[in-house]
Amino acid sequence: MTVISARGLRKTFGNVVALDGVDLDVQRGEIIVVIGPSGSGKSTLVRCIDQLERIDAGSIKLGDELLGYELDGKGVLRRLPSAKIAAQRREMGMVFQSFNLFTHLPVGRNIWEAPYRALGVPIKEAKARSVELLERVGLSGKADEYPDRLSGGQQQRVAIARALAMRPQLMLFDEPTSALDPELVGEVLAVIKSLAEEQMTMIVVTHELQFAREVADRLIFMDEGRIIESGPPEELFTSPKTARLQTFLQRFAESA
C-alpha cells in the first residue's frame, strides 16, 4: 500500500529553487534514506511532506488523501481548513535536527501533551503511554526532568518518543543526528534502527552513510532539488551510475 505518493514537487524560496520536480512513492513499511550534499533539497522534501512548507507545484497524497488541498465540486483546488491540515499532520511524525523539545515542559509532558490535546486521549492513558515510550527509547525514569538537563542524544530520543506518541503512519527524520556529538549519534541511530525493525514506514534524511547502508530499503540521492539516483543501498554504494553520486561518495570516503 502506498503511504506517500508525490508528483512533480516544486518549491522555491525567493530565488533559490529547493525542489525542482520531485516524484516519490513510499510503500507501507518501507524505509527510505535520503542523502545528498547541502542544499540538495533533502530537508525541504520532508518538510513539504509534513506540510511545514507549502509546495509551489505538484501534489502529495497520503494514501488516497490529497495533502493540503481538496478538489471541490467545480474542480477548483481549494486549500484545506487548518483543522483538516492538522489532522493530516497527525498521521506523520517529524523529528528535527535541533530536537525542538518544549523547554518549558518536563520530558514526560513533552510526550503526552499532544496526544492529550490533539487526539483527545484521556490524560491517564496519555501519561501511561509516555512512560512506555520513554522506556522504548531507553530513558525510563526521566519523565520529570526538563529538557535542558538532558544530553543531545537523550533529547533527540525524547523527540522521537514524542513523535511516536501520536501513533503516526509515517515517521520523517530531518538529519536527526547532525547536531549531535559523535559519541551520542549511536544511541539515536539505535532507536531509529529499532523502529525500522518494527516495520515503521520512514523517510530519513541523513549524512550517516553507514547507517543508510544498514537500514535503508531504498536509498535516494538528491542534488540541486532533484532525485538523481534511487535504489537499494548496496547498488548505489558499490556501483553509482552518475558522476555526481560518485563524487559525493568519494568525498565522503575521503573525510571518513
Added chain:
Amino acid sequence: MSDIDRRGTVRSRFEAQHAPDADLDKIDSSRGVERRKPALWITWAICALIAFEVLRFLVGNEKLNWPVVGQYLFSLPILEGLKWTIILTIVGMVLGVALGTIICLMRLSPYLPLRVIARVWINVFRSVPPLVQLLFWFNLAYLFPTLSLGIPFGPSLFEWNTNSVITPLTAAIIGLSLYTSPYAAEIIRGGLMSVPRGQLEAATSLGLSPTDTFFRIRLPQATRIILPPMGNQTIAMLKGTSLVSIISMSDLLGAARTIYGNNFEVVPLLLVTVIWYMVLTSILTALQGWLERRYSRGY
C-alpha cells in the same frame, strides 16, 4: 639591572630576570591570599560617607517636618487616596493588558486591515502624552455632547449624555487603559516573537491546533520574556496614576495636594506620598520577582 646574581655567577639576562627563587613543589595555591584592594576600601568609605550625609539630612533638616508626616501618613483622606491609587493601577493594567493583547494579535494577524489598525493604534496612543490623553477623555463632552450606539447612518438604539457617563473615575480608567495598551501590545509581541520557531514547528507537526500551539507552547514561554518589562510597566502605571489628580480624581497625590492646599505643609505631605509609593513599588517588585522565578522552571 645586573646580570650577576647574589652568588656572583653570571647568568643570562633572561634567567636573571625570571629566575625561579622558590621550589614549586613547596608552593600550595590553596594558601594564597587575596591582593589588598585600596580602591575597594575607598569605595566603601565614600559610600559610608554618602549614607551618613543622607541620614544627617533626613534626620536633621527640620523643613522635612517628620511629625507632620507621621500625623498624615495613616490619615483617612490619605488612605482613601491610596485605595484609589491601588484600584486605578489594577484596573488600568488589567484593561490595558487586555486591550494590548488584542492589539498585539491584530498586529501579528495575517489580515492586512487588522495589522494597519493595530499599527495606527500603537502610534497614536504612544504619541500623545498621558496627561493630554486624560484631559481629552475628561472633556469628551465638549466634542461629543451625546454618545450613542446604533446602526451606522441610521437610527440610534441607545443614547447617553456624555457628561453623566464621563466622571473623573471613568475618564481616569479609560485614559489609563488606553495609554497602557500600546506598551502592553509591544511587550507581548516581543515575548511572542522570542519563542524559538523550531518549537512552534514541532507543535504544528505533531498536529496541535493553532489555538493549542498558542496557549500551550507559545504563550507560556513568551510569559517568561514578558514579565520583566510588564512588571516595569505596572510600576510605571502606579506612578502614572498620580496624573489623575489633574482631572479632580482623589488618588494618593490628589489627597495630599488637597491637604497641603489647606495647611501649606507641602514637603511633609509629599513625603507621605513618596513613602506610600515606595511601599507599593516594593510590593510590586517582590511580586514580579516571585512570578519570574515561577516561570523560570526548565531554564
